[in-house]
Amino acid sequence: MNPRLAAFNALTAVTRGGAYTSLALKEHIPSDMPAESKRFAAALVRTTLENLLKIDYALDAFIKSARVHGSVRNILRLGACQIMFMGTKDYAAVNESALLAKSLKPQTSGFVNAVLRALINGLGGIVYPSGRNAKYLSIEYSYPEWICEKYVADFGFDFTEKLLSYKAPLSTSVRMNALKTHAAEFESSLAKARLSFSRGSVEDSYAVEGMSDIENMREFKGGLFAVQSESSMRAVLAAGIKKGDRLLDCCAAPGGKSAYAAALTDNGIEITAWDVHEHRVEMTKKNFSRLGVKNARVSLRDASVYAPEFEGGFDVVMIDAPCSSMGLMAKNPDIRYSARQQDITALSEKQRAIISACGRYVKPQGTLAYFTCSLNKEENELITDGFIEGGFGFEYVSKQTLFPHICGSDGFYIAVMRRKK
The missing domain is CATH 3.40.50.150 (Vaccinia Virus protein VP39)
Structure with a gap:
């Protein structure tokens, strides 16, 4: 399967079906897809969602029609994400998005092509909201305006901006299970699985890169670790x-x-x-x-x-x-x-x-x-x-x-x- 089609299916499951991101990625990115394609599809979905409101704001500057069908909107979002945030070559982002539109809604391929080309040409001229206000925070960091208003009221503007600008690491936080293994053995098992890792700030916690299909990992099935954040561990401590x-x-x-x-x-x-x-x-x-x-x-x-x-x-x-x-x-x-x-x-x-x-x-x-x-x-x-x-x-x-x-x-x-x- 084309990784952009997989990304489209996952994004649609989230934005139109209310699915959790992690479950949508698991369901719509095939397990037999090449590893590099899997990583690209997952990154495309996550980056689009992390910047969704800013992407929509930029696209709306170049969409003349009053309403764009949800499927077409998601094709445009994925294309704009590649142009604005992922460093994809402009021609590749446009061409692949137009091809995706042609395969899903053939009559919209030209529209997708035109909007994304207009975005490329006019990106530098978009005027985004500015100032110390919730509207600026909402578009700049892609959080709904009511959340921005709430956090500014509770924590102040400067603190809220730092909070909303935070990007979570892509690594998976896991807890080594001391009931079944110890640090040397666990780290050896991660190394044998060709997973890079670092120890966390809480004892027995690890940040592991590149984990996928976790439930089918031998180490997971054997109870050597649990997926658990450091904050959750701190609560128990x-x-x-x-x-x-x-x-x-x-x-x-x-x-x-x-x-x-x-x-x-x-x-x-x-x-x-x-x-x-x-x-x-x-x-x-x-x-x-x-x-x-x-x-x-x-x-x-x-x-x-x-x-x-x-x-x-x-x-x-x-x-x-x-x-x-x-x-x-x-x-x-x-x-x-x-x-x-x-x-x-x-x-x-x-x-x-x-x-x-x-x-x-x-x-x-x-x-x-x-x-x-x-x-x-x-x-x-x-x-x-x-x-x-x-x-x-x-x-x-x-x-x-x-x-x-x-x-x-x-x-x-x-x-x-x-x-x-």
Whole structure:
């Protein structure tokens, strides 16, 4: 398959079908495609999504028709991305885009050719928004304007610009599974697989280049590693889990944080893991089995519904709360375009219900750890501050927000609280 056609199919799955970028790439880039073509197709999709609003703004300067069909728009986006951001020769970007249009919608080939040639000739004359305002940030860094307005209000303009300008690395962040291997053996296995890597800033974390088809890797199947960000690992470390603890992971799937806790304690903890969806319960069980996690019970349960039989029963309760995932927008740009303010409002109500119920399962002097992969105060400080002030008998041990452009990993909120006597 032509890599540009694969990129078109993946981009369309994201922009018109609401697919996650990673899943769209996995589904639409054939496994038997040459490695160089795979890399080009994936880079083309990601770069287009990372710059989507700026690309559209530039294209709209040269499109005279009131409405362009979504398929044609995506062909133009891919062509413009190659011209504006990927260093593809102009003639190649135009010709390949016109050929793609001819194969998909033959009557639009001339239109695609004309628009992209006009873009090349007029690129230097486009006047983009400027000034210290949300419109400038939105077009320059390709984030919807409402997100820019929200972040400027919360963090200030200069900080927001640094945050939005951050480009996530293309490497895959993985955690070596100390239950099944050690550093020398793991690094040797990566080298044998001809994968370049570097150690991360958290013990047992690695940044690995060129990983693809991860689930079929021998090392993955054997449980030697899990895909996990450094921010996620830092959240588990902050919880201070120690041998002998009874741990409740009440929004557990796919189980990465509990599995890391098991590795940190050499399977010396007792894990109770819940999730509200049956298929995610099964996913967690499979991951625990693959990673060699022992002493774990995984069950179907809605963490927002209080269960009195668990009152005061755990040394540590982790709440990896369902959230907007907007701390992952640099790594997963599709989230930028699917996020909605009304979703944040609904999620915050769910988060309050979960922390109110699950906080009661912590023993006196025990630990409640609340995490999100969001930077939104409505999902973070406002939830935990409200809980602390709500008479539940907890006090802060620590709280922090990890910003991607500062920590070099996912955006995360981590709050650790202790139940008073």
